[in-house]
Amino acid sequence: MVFSSLPFLLYYLPAVLLLYYLCPRRGRNALLFAASLFFYAWGEPVYVLLMLFSVAFNYLCGLWVGRRRANGGSGKAALVTAIVGNLGLLGFFKYTGFLLDNFNALFSTNVTFLSLQLPIGISFYTFQALSYVIDVYRGTAAAQRNFIHFGTYIALFPQLIAGPIVRYSEIADQLVSRRESLDQFALGVRRFTLGLAKKVLLANQIAPLWEQVSASGAFADTPALTAWLGILAFTFQIYFDFSGYSDMAIGLGHFFGFTFAENFRTPYGAQSITEFWRRWHISLSGWFREYLYIPLGGNRRGRACQIRNLLIVWTLTGLWHGASWNFLLWGLYFGVLLILEKQFLLRALDRLPALLRHAYALLLVVFGWVLFALEDFGQIGRCFASLFGAGGLANGGSVFLLSTNAVLLVCCALGSTSLPRRAGNAVLRALQGRPVAREILCSVTFAALLLLCVACLVGDSYNPFLYFRF
Secondary structure, three states: OOOOOHHHHHHHHHHHHHHHHHOOHHHHHHHHHHHHHHHHHHHOOOOHHHHHHHHHHHHHHHHHHHHHHHOOOOOHHHHHHHHHHHHHHHHHHHHHHHHHHHHHHHHOOOOOOOOOOOOOOHHHHHHHHHHHHHHHHHOOOOOOOOHHHHHHHHHOHHHOOOOOOOOHHHHHHHHHHOOOOHHHHHHHHHHHHHHHHHHHHHHHHHHHHHHHHHHOHHHOOOOHHHHHHHHHHHHHHHHHHHHHHHHHHHHHHHHOOOOOOOOOOOHHHOOOHHHHHHHOOHHHHHHHHHHHHOOOOOOOOOHHHHHHHHHHHHHHHHHHHOOOHHHHHHHHHHHHHHHHHHHHHHHHHOOOOHHHHHHHHHHHHHHHHHHHHOOOHHHHHHHHHHHOOOOOOOOHHHHHHHHHHHHHHHHHHHHOOOHHHHHHHHHHHHOOOOHHHHHHHHHHHHHHHHHHHHHHHHHOOOOOOHHHHO
């Protein structure tokens, strides 16, 4: 079940909200835990058992770490057990097939492996569980003794299958002492609707352009204009798909009294790759910085150590996204760019006009999406060749694609900037002395967006989420 599906919008969410607010406060976490397991079982009826195992395993590891620390011990054995257990499960389901395929190719063997479907969201909830045990080990969070509270943290359906990655220390207090309010609920409605609009009205609409271009002869003799239209479509699709999901997750959290941290801050407005990764998938970047980069030494032990740490972090960031060589290459690509920026490029960029800095960052990000979107290295090479004119500059098909998608591309370009937010804030400021008119305008605008999204969903069967496969 996805947030932008009619069963979720018309049945699941209204039913959960009704039951939640009818339920006595002390039973609300239990209700959310049960509802989240049902939500997960809707798409993964077998792997809900894996989810429950993860909850129980990390709950016990947290208690073990907490008890050892309370008795004057370090808790290191419990921490190692949690790390090995969590990464072992993740590795088994996500990387075993990839490793065996490469082993067979390298040694001409035929070692087989069970064809197991990747459990939805396992990369996300595994990292959340690890952050809990590590925070308890560090003493920045107390071990959670209530199994239901802990299960709610791991399985909470708004952020269960595609983030944002919520660290336990960020919402530990909210699990036991949150207070819902009408204002927060209204904020949640607006944020959820905004995310739904990003997903349904922009990501879903621009996605067919990329699919059409990438499927047309696998970039054989593709004109440059066609190739650029395709990769720009993917650039917008992945942003509105993922940031829209994050907006919906944050909005859903508000419905139930939770406040989740931001996951995107107009990343395509960045003026360097360093700035881009401070704005894109903030929860993942923060996780790797807090639990891997800094423990490895960060930039505190000299230039060579910093370069090594960045390469480790970005190799693993690439592999976190998928068990494929193109994801490894994608991670190393950004890792090398970040190393170059930290060593000398940022100083050079500071001397350039803002427009050139922005063009530099956006161009390199778009090139990165080529590596991300295409798994076959031959196809990646042909795509880059097409982007630089190997298949000619344009043809009749290119002009047709441009003319039929120009308005949508402009809407996506504007929507990926801070301009819509600034324009909306300007209108609200103009109505600051007229609160009734202001509320009516907001209500009508978001109601119209919601109805438009539902109307699109009724007539459109294309509704994937890209990050579900990670």
